[in-house]
Amino acid sequence: MSIASRLGLFYAVLLIGSGASSPYAGVWFRSHGLSGAAIGLILAAPALGRALTGPALAIWADGFALRRTPLILVALGLAAAYVGLALVSGFWAWLALWFVSQSLLAAMSPLVDVITLRRASQGGFNYGWPRGIGSMVYVVGNVGMGALLQIAPANALIVWIVVAALACAIAARWALPADRVHEDGERLPGRDRLKGAGELLRDPVFVLAIVSTGLIQASHGFYYGFSALTWRRQGVGEAMTGVLWGVGVGAEVVFLWFTEPWRRRIGPERLVFLGGAGAVARWACLALSPPLWLLAPLQILHALSFTSTFVGSLQLVEKLAPARSASIAQTLNSVLAGGFLIGFATMASGALFDAVGARGYFAMSAIAGAGLGGAMCLGPLQRRRARRRDREAP
Numbered sequence: 001m002s003i004a005s006r007l008g009l010f011y012a013v014l015l016i017g018s019g020a021s022s023p024y025a026g027v028w029f030r031s032h033g034l035s036g037a038a039i040g041l042i043l044a045a046p047a048l049g050r051a052l053t054g055p056a057l058a059i060w061a062d063g064f065a066l067r068r069t070p071l072i073l074v075a076l077g078l079a080a081a082y083v084g085l086a087l088v089s090g091f092w093a094w095l096a097l098w099f100v101s102q103s104l105l106a107a108m109s110p111l112v113d114v115i116t117l118r119r120a121s122q123g124g125f126n127y128g129w130p131r132g133i134g135s136m137v138y139v140v141g142n143v144g145m146g147a148l149l150q151i152a153p154a155n156a157l158i159v160w161i162v163v164a165a166l167a168c169a170i171a172a173r174w175a176l177p178a179d180r181v182h183e184d185g186e187r188l189p190g191r192d193r194l195k196g197a198g199e200l201l202r203d204p205v206f207v208l209a210i211v212s213t214g215l216i217q218a219s220h221g222f223y224y225g226f227s228a229l230t231w232r233r234q235g236v237g238e239a240m241t242g243v244l245w246g247v248g249v250g251a252e253v254v255f256l257w258f259t260e261p262w263r264r265r266i267g268p269e270r271l272v273f274l275g276g277a278g279a280v281a282r283w284a285c286l287a288l289s290p291p292l293w294l295l296a297p298l299q300i301l302h303a304l305s306f307t308s309t310f311v312g313s314l315q316l317v318e319k320l321a322p323a324r325s326a327s328i329a330q331t332l333n334s335v336l337a338g339g340f341l342i343g344f345a346t347m348a349s350g351a352l353f354d355a356v357g358a359r360g361y362f363a364m365s366a367i368a369g370a371g372l373g374g375a376m377c378l379g380p381l382q383r384r385r386a387r388r389r390d391r392e393a394p
Contacts, residue, residue, distance in 0.1 A: 004125045006175040007116050011134025013171045014108060017164030019141020023228050023245050024149065024157055025098075027238070030229065031154035034091065040350015042095050043225045046102035047343025050335045057107040058331035061181075067115050068176040071108060075169035078104045079162050086158045108168070110330040115179055117318055128256030128311070135253045139246040146242025200329055205381050206320045208374055209272075210333045213313035214341045215371030216276045219283060219364040220306065221345030226353045226360070233357060234289055244295055248302030255303040256311070263311060268319065269379045271312030276372030278304025280365050287361035305368070316378070 001009075029039045046053075061070035081101035085094060120127040141160075148156050200206050228241045236244070263271060282301040290298065313333055321329030345367060352360030 003119055003123060003177060004130050005133075006177070007112070007119065008130035008133030009175045010112060010168070010171045011130055012137040013164060013167040014112070015134040015138040016141045017161045017168070018105065019138035019245075019249075020145035020157060020160045020164070021141075022224055023142060023241060024145050024154075024238070026225050027149065027228055028154045028157050029094065032089070032094075035350075036226070036229070036354040037350045038091060040225060040347050040353070042091075042098050044221075044343045044345075044347035044350075045095055046099045046106065047346060048340060049099060049103060050106060050343070051340045053103040054107065054110075054331050054335035055328060057103070058110070058328045061107070061111055062328070064181060067111065067179045067181055068172050071111055071172040071176065072169050074104045074107055074111075075165055075172055078108075079165035079169070082158060082162045082165055086155065106334065107331070110334040112176070113314060113330055115176065117314065118179070119177070126257070126260045127314075128260060132253045132256035135249050135256060139249045139253075142245035142249065143239075143242040146238045146240075146245075149238045200321060200332060203320065205378070205385060206317075206329075208381065209316045209320060209378055210313070211341075212276075212371045212374030212378065213272055213309055213316070213333065215374065216272070216279050216309045216368050217306070217313075217371075218341035218345040219279050219368035219371070221342045222283070222349040222352065222360050222364045223286075224342075225346050225349050229353065230358045231295075234292075236292060236295075240292070244299050247296050248299040248306075251300045251303035252307040255307045268312040268315035269375065269382075271308045272316065272375040272378070273372065275304050275306070275309030275312060276368055276375050278308065279368035280372060283361040283365035283368060287359050287365065289358045 025043060026039050029042060034042070057070075057074070061067075064070050078101055081097050081104065084097045085101070088094065088097065116127055116130055119125075141164075145157060145160060148160075227245075228238065231241050231244070232238075278301045282298060282305050285294075285298050314330070317329045317333045345364065348363065349360055352363060
């Protein structure tokens with residue numbers, strides 16, 4: 001099996017679990033009697049904590065000799081946390097275990113992205129190929145769990161995600177290559193790993209890049225946490241919700257697999273700009289509670305709001321960060337894009353859902369607009385920096 005296919009297998013087992021939990025975690029908590037505000041707080045807590053947990057886990061991961069070792073351990077911890085959800089009850093217990101599980105889950109994607117981006121560069125294959133395999137299987141999680149919830153209780157979700165987490169640990173061991181964290185085999189002390197993070201955070205262009213993409217991705221908070229519940233109010237059942245999520249991810253796969261030459265030609269800054277513009281339009285339309293026949297076309301905008309932003313952010317971080325800081329750079333990007341900022345957006349989404357229903361999407365459109373504004377500044381700032389370096393060069 002080629003390295004691209006092996007990486008695709010890992011993304012598949014990683015995303016089949018999150019494909020089930022992302023749309024339906026709110027449904028599971030709702031079935032246990034929690035309000036929208038309580039659900040929003042539980043879903044937001046791991047994202048808010050990622051400002052600390054994300055960098056800490058990345059620095060910890062860089063202390064191993066092989067990049068796959070921490071992925072195995074994190075997947076096993078994820079399975080244990082999911083089992084705990086089924087064994088306890090009550091808001092605080094669920095909050096604690098959801099915090100642990102989603103902190104671990106969120107650490108996995110940037111760690112495997114580092115492996116995939118480097119292997120794609122060395123092997124000449126499109127990063128979007130293995131990532132797109134994972135996205136296709138994410139649809140299986142969306143549609144499969146939606147169909148299962150039509151005939152099974154909400155606890156079926158827990159069984160699904162536990163099995164997926166265990167499969168992820170197995171795939172990390174047997175599918176991922178034995179790439180070294182540092183090419184010379186050196187294992188840097190924690191102080192040196194922490195120093196690399198500090199240098200990145202003192203770079204204003206790097207910080208603007210991850211904040212801009214983070215805002216655009218944070219605007220998905222209402223969609224991730226409350227789209228299923230919002231559509232249910234509009235008469236859309238769980239099975240059709242899975243199909244709608246599948247349409248969005250299908251558009252993501254097409255973007256990943258078939259736009260590589262175009263993406264390289266326009267560059268990461270324009271990809272982020274297109275992502276921000278797509279997000280502003282998408283959430284503004286969904287806030288108007290459009291009929292079912294319009295929902296599927298609107299879901300195609302996921303190719304821009306999420307995928308264009310996601311790919312653009314990965315390429316920007318790879319471009320702006322030194323190779324020795326690749327793991328922590330991608331993690332800092334992920335901390336904002338899928339963490340700290342989306343945590344606030346998700347927490348606010350719970351109260352917005354209770355108060356105004358679908359019109360809460362208008363707030364997400366405003367958040368995406370702020371990210372779009374930052375993205376528009378990235379190109380000019382980088383050109384100004386390049387001119388300054390040219391003047392200072394001997």
